[in-house]
Amino acid sequence: MALMMVSQGLTRAQVEDPKSDVAFPDSVIDMMRGNLGQPPGGFPDSIVKKVLGKEKPNLERPGKHLKPADFEALRTELQAKFPDEEFDDEDFNGYLMYPKVFTDYVARHEQYGPVRVLPTKNFFYGMEEGEEISATIDPGVTLEIRCQAISDITETGEVKLFFELNGQPRTVRIKDRSAVASVKANPKAEAGNGKHIGAPMPGVVATVAVASGQAVKKGDVLLTIEAMKMETSITSDQDGTIKAIHVTPGAQIDAKDLLVEFE
Structure with missing residues (x-):
């Protein structure tokens, strides 16, 4: 809710105003429905009505209305989606709680490899020229990656990266998303x-x-x-x-x- 208000530049008065049209995130709608439980005293009636409209919130314990989970069937379902992956109990719990998020995560993992082993800064912002990082992809298997140079942006919005992988020179072309955004x-x-x-x-x-x-x-x-x-x-x-x-x-x-x- 706070992120939504900051990103949209909304004031509390605008959010509470019945005449002001606000697109609430699904997570806020889910919370006002009572699917995460109720705080002491409940949520303010004006906000609940603004978010849910004519829909009535659940005032009981959310878990009371959950159907029993068939763990074996759900494990089979997850494995059928990704037959080449191995899932432990921690993975399975993640899938039970957040099926869409976990499915997206595994799909990205299959497409790009184990990017979770990259340092957070480099995952989000890439590497700078001359920077070197280590990434352990398996026990005893560590990749030493050194960024040597980054070319200028081409007319198509691409850049060429020159880097070393365990001492071996490599080159790859990638889209520069910031450049594409500025063009179109x-x-x-x-x-x-x-x-x-x-x-x-x-x-x-x-x-x-x-x-x-x-x-x-x-x-x-x-x-x-x-x-x-x-x-x-x-x-x-x-x-x-x-x-x-x-x-x-x-x-x-x-x-x-x-x-x-x-x-």
């Missing part, structure tokens, strides 16, 4: 235009639930955005027909970027 700017939603749906915060488009020409009702989910470990559903604020979808799953977006346009 997404259209912005027009202020006051009721036919434009803009992004409430920067992030990545996770899913798109509608298509051009589709009729939707007020409250229908149009798409979801992931930002700062939050997933936010963008819902329609009106009945109408979709004229155009301006984003695709996986697209990087900034605040106020035009997402959906109504006829």
Whole structure:
């Protein structure tokens, strides 16, 4: 909730104002439903009504309504998704609690390898010229990686990396995401235009639930955005027909970027 308010520049008064339209993250909606339990005294009625609308929250212990889990069936389900991976009990517990997050994590692991062994700073920001790091990928197997040089950005937004892997020279081309972002700017939603749906915060488009020409009702989910470990559903604020979808799953977006346009 705090991250949402900071990223969208919202004040407490704006969040509490019944006339102010706010796209709440799914995690906040889930919390107000009572799926994490209730604090002493409960949540403020005005906030619960603002977030849930006519939906009634669960005031009982959340676990009371959970169906018994079939551990063996769920283990089989997880293994079927990733037949080449081996999962211990810690992995399985992660899948039980956060199935989508864990599935995304394993899929990235299969695509990029064990990136979890990289230093956090390098995972997020890459390496600088002359920097050297060590990464232990298996017991007794350590990679020594040294960044030698980074080329200038090409017209296609790529850079060439020159590095050493255990003393052996290597070269690879990669997309410079900051360069791509500076080259291509997404259209912005027009202020006051009721036919434009803009992004409430920067992030990545996770899913798109509608298509051009589709009729939707007020409250229908149009798409979801992931930002700062939050997933936010963008819902329609009106009945109408979709004229155009301006984003695709996986697209990087900034605040106020035009997402959906109504006829």
